[in-house]
Amino acid sequence: MSGSNGSRATVPTPTRIDDVKIVDVRFNLLEPPAQVLRYREDWPPRRNIPALVRIVADNGVEGHCLRGWLPPGMLRDAAPKLKRVLVGRDPFDSNAISYDLTDKLQRLDWITSVVDIALWDLVGKLLDTPIHKVLGGARDRIRAYASTISYDTVEEYIDLALQCREQGFNAFKVHAFGVPEKDIEVCTALREALGDSMDLMHDPVNAYDRRGAHEVAAALTDLGFHWFEAPIADADLIGLQDLTRRHPIPIAAAESVRDGLRAQPHYLESGAIDSSRSIGDWVGGITALRKIAAVCDAFNICFEPHSYGTTHIQAAHLGIMLSNHNCEFFESPVPQGIFDFGMADVIRVDPDGMVTGPTKPGLGYEVDWDEIRALTVEELSVVSA
Amino acid sequence: MKITDVRAHALRTTDQLLQFKEEWPARRIDSVFLRVLTDEGLEGHCITWLCGIGEASDAMPKLRSVLVGRDPQDVEAISFELTDRLHFPAPMWSAADICLWDLIGKGHGLPVYKVLGAARDRIRAYASTLMYETVQEYVDLALACRAEGFNAFKLHAFGVPDKDIEVCRAVREAVGPSMDLMLDPINAYDRREAIRVGRVLEELDFYWYEAPIADTDMHGLEDLTRRLDIPITALESVHDGLRVYPRYLARHAVDSVRSIGDRIGGITVMRKAAALCEAYNVKYEPHSFGTTLVQAAHLHLMLAIHNCDFFESPVPQGLLDWGMADTIRVGPDGFVEAPTKPGLGYDVDWDDIDDRILSDLDSPVVFR
Numbered sequence: 001m002s003g004s005n006g007s008r009a010t011v012p013t014p015t016r017i018d019d020v021k022i023v024d025v026r027f028n029l030l031e032p033p034a035q036v037l038r039y040r041e042d043w044p045p046r047r048n049i050p051a052l053v054r055i056v057a058d059n060g061v062e063g064h065c066l067r068g069w070l071p072p073g074m075l076r077d078a079a080p081k082l083k084r085v086l087v088g089r090d091p092f093d094s095n096a097i098s099y100d101l102t103d104k105l106q107r108l109d110w111i112t113s114v115v116d117i118a119l120w121d122l123v124g125k126l127l128d129t130p131i132h133k134v135l136g137g138a139r140d141r142i143r144a145y146a147s148t149i150s151y152d153t154v155e156e157y158i159d160l161a162l163q164c165r166e167q168g169f170n171a172f173k174v175h176a177f178g179v180p181e182k183d184i185e186v187c188t189a190l191r192e193a194l195g196d197s198m199d200l201m202h203d204p205v206n207a208y209d210r211r212g213a214h215e216v217a218a219a220l221t222d223l224g225f226h227w228f229e230a231p232i233a234d235a236d237l238i239g240l241q242d243l244t245r246r247h248p249i250p251i252a253a254a255e256s257v258r259d260g261l262r263a264q265p266h267y268l269e270s271g272a273i274d275s276s277r278s279i280g281d282w283v284g285g286i287t288a289l290r291k292i293a294a295v296c297d298a299f300n301i302c303f304e305p306h307s308y309g310t311t312h313i314q315a316a317h318l319g320i321m322l323s324n325h326n327c328e329f330f331e332s333p334v335p336q337g338i339f340d341f342g343m344a345d346v347i348r349v350d351p352d353g354m355v356t357g358p359t360k361p362g363l364g365y366e367v368d369w370d371e372i373r374a375l376t377v378e379e380l381s382v383v384s385a
Numbered sequence: 386m387k388i389t390d391v392r393a394h395a396l397r398t399t400d401q402l403l404q405f406k407e408e409w410p411a412r413r414i415d416s417v418f419l420r421v422l423t424d425e426g427l428e429g430h431c432i433t434w435l436c437g438i439g440e441a442s443d444a445m446p447k448l449r450s451v452l453v454g455r456d457p458q459d460v461e462a463i464s465f466e467l468t469d470r471l472h473f474p475a476p477m478w479s480a481a482d483i484c485l486w487d488l489i490g491k492g493h494g495l496p497v498y499k500v501l502g503a504a505r506d507r508i509r510a511y512a513s514t515l516m517y518e519t520v521q522e523y524v525d526l527a528l529a530c531r532a533e534g535f536n537a538f539k540l541h542a543f544g545v546p547d548k549d550i551e552v553c554r555a556v557r558e559a560v561g562p563s564m565d566l567m568l569d570p571i572n573a574y575d576r577r578e579a580i581r582v583g584r585v586l587e588e589l590d591f592y593w594y595e596a597p598i599a600d601t602d603m604h605g606l607e608d609l610t611r612r613l614d615i616p617i618t619a620l621e622s623v624h625d626g627l628r629v630y631p632r633y634l635a636r637h638a639v640d641s642v643r644s645i646g647d648r649i650g651g652i653t654v655m656r657k658a659a660a661l662c663e664a665y666n667v668k669y670e671p672h673s674f675g676t677t678l679v680q681a682a683h684l685h686l687m688l689a690i691h692n693c694d695f696f697e698s699p700v701p702q703g704l705l706d707w708g709m710a711d712t713i714r715v716g717p718d719g720f721v722e723a724p725t726k727p728g729l730g731y732d733v734d735w736d737d738i739d740d741r742i743l744s745d746l747d748s749p750v751v752f753r
């Protein structure tokens with residue numbers, strides 16, 4: 001297939017938006033970045049294949065979402081469905097499209113979620129408005145925390161935390177080893193190095209058993225941590241309930257629950273968690289995140305979705321965070337810039353530790369076409385696939 | 386015994402489009418033949434049909450890196466690793482688990498259910514349909530199944546309340562009390578529709594009422610289970626599998642639990658789910674709708690537990706039997722018998738497989 005990714009996502013003027021139709025969904029498969037990623041000791045390091053999803057409208061406007069990992073085989077599998085559901089549709093029918101893509105939010109995956117995000121980018125561009133304003137702005141800025149990958153030594157965490165504080169961050173989340181004693185060691189060292197200058201969180205990504213989780217929860221309570229994330233398997237509802245009851249430190253979880261929106265009440269009704277997390281790029285994109293935020297609002301608890309990933313994944317979640325009240329923090333991957341490949345615009349923390357919403361339309365962060373062209377290994381169109 | 390290689394082939398299946406309810410479009414089936422090879426020359430097999438060809442290709446590097454060099458008998462360790470400690474079960478990890486059990490059985494010269502610890506040698510079967518266009522087709526099929534020996538019949542109807550009521554009435558009228566009947570609308574109804582259909586199924590004396598509403602709607606299921614006398618069975622589409630079941634069991638939100646073993650982690654995880662259900666004194670009724678080897682994997686589990694009433698037999702019989710030398714068929718008294726060959730107990734037909742191979746999934750997928 002010939003590369004035709006030169007069509008710019010600028011808004012032609014004047015734009016009629018009452019009869020826009022989607023004409024194609026395209027994928028640029030990109031060269032994996034050199035960075036090897038690790039989040040837990042028992043998970044092998046990985047290099048992922050990123051892809052740029054492009055929803056093309058008949059007036060030339062494109063909605064984009066670049067994600068750091070979209071399995072190429074699954075993308076190929078998904079092409080016929082994406083063609084059937086999206087081509088010929090009005091991009092403003094996002095709730096209808098969302099249900100068609102996910103079988104009424106009953107079958108979730110990375111690809112359809114990223115397509116939903118790209119659809120919202122298209123909607124924002126057609127309206128010449130940033131996503132958080134289309135969704136209904138609640139605020140223009142939100143506090144950010146720096147969120148790490150896994151390192152080999154305690155020293156590396158401390159150096160990174162100090163560097164983040166320099167950059168303006170006043171909150172810092174550790175992805176450590178996923179081993180209770182080693183994690184307590186790194187958390188203790190961080191608190192010592194930083195004093196009270198930063199709020200601290202810890203995320204072992206579901207690595208502990210119940211006993212290990214209680215030990216770490218007690219230690220983090222003593223260290224005055226801000227939250228304790230995903231201590232045990234998210235599916236272990238009773239284990240979470242018990243942790244939430246017994247320890248003063250707030251428990252944040254439910255990110256890896258694969259059934260998304262409709263599993264949230266199980267956790268909220270039973271008081272199993274203090275705040276709820278979601279991965280919008282799994283649970284059905286912005287359309288689904290908006291609903292989960294509303295559920296949490298109804299239960300009077302914070303909805304703290306991740307925003308860890310490429311600039312576009314960050315931006316999609318930022319859009320939800322800025323259009324809701326019940327979220328404390330934006331999650332900023334550090335060292336800042338590690339997932340910014342392919343972008344002309346990026347998100348950075350301000351000197352006061354906040355991030356500010358974008359002013360450009362849609363997700364608000366444009367790709368760098370020269371870089372995308374250079375990184376593109378393969379291109380797929382659902383129309384010509 | 387050491388695993389030396391893992392191979393997978395995309396298979397041509399059948400030109401027939403399959404449909405299970407109106408709101409799902411009829412679809413062509415993809416199918417992947419997974420082979421786990423060993424230094425003793427034995428191979429473990431599974432033909433899975435729940436994941437796309439691309440998804441299967443994506444899974445190959447991890448399958449190779451986890452399996453090669455291992456002893457198939459370390460299946461608990463291997464399956465835990467593939468599913469990241471059951472956090473992320475998926476069709477290809479489940480297929481690999483089934484291959485390992487096939488190898489374990491073949492290594493011992495025993496059918497898998499004997500290795501698991503047999504509870505019985507046969508189990509009653511129900512015929513399980515596709516979706517058809519007309520009521521008459523369901524009636525004709527039910528009568529044909531009865532003639533083959535089945536005395537239980539499950540409809541995948543339209544997923545539309547009024548039409549489903551109509552077809553259930555017609556089938557009950559046609560077969561009288563000679564068959565136990567079940568309805569499975571595959572999560573299609575809302576809560577109100579579910580009650581309405583359930584009342585009719587009670588009147589028609591159906592045996593169970595499956596997946597009436599979204600499986601995630603725990604309160605809705607709880608309410609249906611309380612209000613209706615007909616047993617509610619559900620949870621097949623709960624994607625996280627084992628660790629989600631306790632919350633439903635503790636609230637008595639379902640009367641029996643269903644699983645898709647070929648998605649939630651294979652025989653290893655089904656064995657745990659069966660024990661959990663037994664502890665709650667609840668029936669564990671996993672599906673067995675799939676290829677012959679998928680049927681076989683579930684059959685072995687069913688024969689190694691007490692708390693399962695039925696084997697699910699896709700009808701018309703033979704529908705999903707591509708690539709096989711041996712197949713599973715109902716007997717004249719409505720039962721299926723345990724296989725006698727070792728492992729899963731049903732051999733592939735290598736000539737037929739050769740004819741069906743579309744591609745080898747050994748290299749990364751390249752877009753065409």
